[in-house]
Amino acid sequence: MIAEQLYPAELAKFIASSPTAFHAAASARDLLSKNGFTQLDEQAPWQELPTGKYFILRNDSSLIAFIWQDQANRPRYLEMIGAHTDSPCLKVKPKPVLKNWNCLQLGVEIYGGALLRPWFDRELSLAGRVLWHETGSTELHSSLVDFQRPIAIIPNLAIHLNSEANKMQEVNRQTDMVPLLALTEEEEPDFLSILVKQLQSQESQESQGALPQQIKITDHELFFYDAAPPALLGLDEQLLTGARLDNLVSCFAALQALLVAANGTAQGTAQNCMIILNDHEEVGSTSLAGADGSFLRDILERLLPDPGERQAMLRRSLLISADNAHALHPNFFERHEPQHQPLMNKGPVIKMNANQRYATNAATAARFRLLCEQAKVPVQEFVVRNDMGCGSTIGPLTAAKIGVDTVDVGVPSLAMHSIRETVACKDCWYLYEVLRTFFCAAE
Numbered sequence: 001m002i003a004e005q006l007y008p009a010e011l012a013k014f015i016a017s018s019p020t021a022f023h024a025a026a027s028a029r030d031l032l033s034k035n036g037f038t039q040l041d042e043q044a045p046w047q048e049l050p051t052g053k054y055f056i057l058r059n060d061s062s063l064i065a066f067i068w069q070d071q072a073n074r075p076r077y078l079e080m081i082g083a084h085t086d087s088p089c090l091k092v093k094p095k096p097v098l099k100n101w102n103c104l105q106l107g108v109e110i111y112g113g114a115l116l117r118p119w120f121d122r123e124l125s126l127a128g129r130v131l132w133h134e135t136g137s138t139e140l141h142s143s144l145v146d147f148q149r150p151i152a153i154i155p156n157l158a159i160h161l162n163s164e165a166n167k168m169q170e171v172n173r174q175t176d177m178v179p180l181l182a183l184t185e186e187e188e189p190d191f192l193s194i195l196v197k198q199l200q201s202q203e204s205q206e207s208q209g210a211l212p213q214q215i216k217i218t219d220h221e222l223f224f225y226d227a228a229p230p231a232l233l234g235l236d237e238q239l240l241t242g243a244r245l246d247n248l249v250s251c252f253a254a255l256q257a258l259l260v261a262a263n264g265t266a267q268g269t270a271q272n273c274m275i276i277l278n279d280h281e282e283v284g285s286t287s288l289a290g291a292d293g294s295f296l297r298d299i300l301e302r303l304l305p306d307p308g309e310r311q312a313m314l315r316r317s318l319l320i321s322a323d324n325a326h327a328l329h330p331n332f333f334e335r336h337e338p339q340h341q342p343l344m345n346k347g348p349v350i351k352m353n354a355n356q357r358y359a360t361n362a363a364t365a366a367r368f369r370l371l372c373e374q375a376k377v378p379v380q381e382f383v384v385r386n387d388m389g390c391g392s393t394i395g396p397l398t399a400a401k402i403g404v405d406t407v408d409v410g411v412p413s414l415a416m417h418s419i420r421e422t423v424a425c426k427d428c429w430y431l432y433e434v435l436r437t438f439f440c441a442a443e
């Protein structure tokens with residue numbers, strides 16, 4: 001169990017080691033493995049699981065982990081926490097290399113609803129997943145790659161060449177957002193061989209056994225990210241600023257709560273707890289690994305094959321869907337509903353929406369409120385102004401998919417979907433405290 005003073009630094013470490021959804025899932029896998037969780041394979045048949053701690057990865061980017069009791073202690077209900085591993089960013093196109101004059105640039109697609117302006121003039125690094133095979137073989141392997149240093153920049157245009165720059169100006173998603181990687185005299189720079197070199201140097205550093213001498217990368221899913229790690233900020237270091245706080249703050253809190261609950265298992269006090277960390281939330285969740293896909297339903301069907309028994313258990317269960325909320329921005333306070341202005345440092349936010357963009361209802365809000373009281377954590381509410389659009393999250397999709405009562409909550413944050421977002425350290429701790437209470441308190 002992490003102490004409150006150490007929590008922000010541990011969270012920052014988790015975020016820094018998770019530059020992409022693939023890496024976030026790998027960070028979660030490492031943490032769980034280190035704490036005695038067993039990985040299950042979706043491609044193999046499962047026998048009836050004995051009491052224990054388990055996790056499953058899908059697409060290398062989504063993860064479900066749980067504490068499970070054996071048949072004799074078959075659960076009456078399942079406490080669930082959901083969050084997402086992905087964040088808006090720039091994804092390298094399949095054929096990305098652009099040689100413009102002597103500039104080597106990479107074409108990117110915009111992943112999710114990114115706030116684009118803050119990506120200019122940043123030190124960017126690159127990470128993701130590559131598929132490769134040994135020359136002469138057709139056996140494919142998948143590896144994570146991370147340059148871990150600034151290798152690119154999207155330079156702004158000087159104000160002398162654009163005197164309108166400080167007025168609201170549209171960013172052209174095709175022509176303006178093209179990272180610069182190098183100055184080169186090469187006619188046709190070979191991006192794949194740059195990747196191979198990076199992979200080989202990485203493998204030797206990590207001493208995971210050397211790669212074969214001759215490998216060929218066939219495909220990649222690579223994302224640019226802010227090379228600057230998260231930082232504690234403010235006169236009293238009350239704030240945490242960094243990339244991907246939406247939604248790694250919630251992933252980390254869910255993981256830590258599960259680890260504490262797993263300790264309870266050893267002492268025979270654990271409940272049946274599950275965390276679901278989904279990829280692809282930022283692009284609508286309809287995918288192999290997303291909340292609007294089959295992942296969770298498939299796992300639940302394997303755990304409880306009897307449909308009646310499964311449905312009854314789910315109808316007795318609660319899902320806390322944790323995803324960041326909008327804190328009141330002191331410079332733009334008029335953008336908030338006057339009666340619902342979440343403040344930083346004042347605890348997790350219950351998110352509500354009459355049009356079901358959030359899954360919260362009075363019954364689930366009340367349960368969360370009581371949990372906060374039990375955990376001695378303050379709690380706030382958010383609804384969007386009627387003259388503005390409302391975001392959404394995995395809560396409504398999961399609730400609809402498996403029929404589980406759901407509450408949407410989150411840590412209040414500033415600059416959501418920017419390359420750097422800001423939250424209060426105290427709120428991250430509060431979220432963890434209430435999730436821990438959820439998993440550990442006897443019903």
Ligand SMILES: [Zn+2]
Pocket residue numbers: 084246247281323324393
């Ligand atoms: Zn989110």
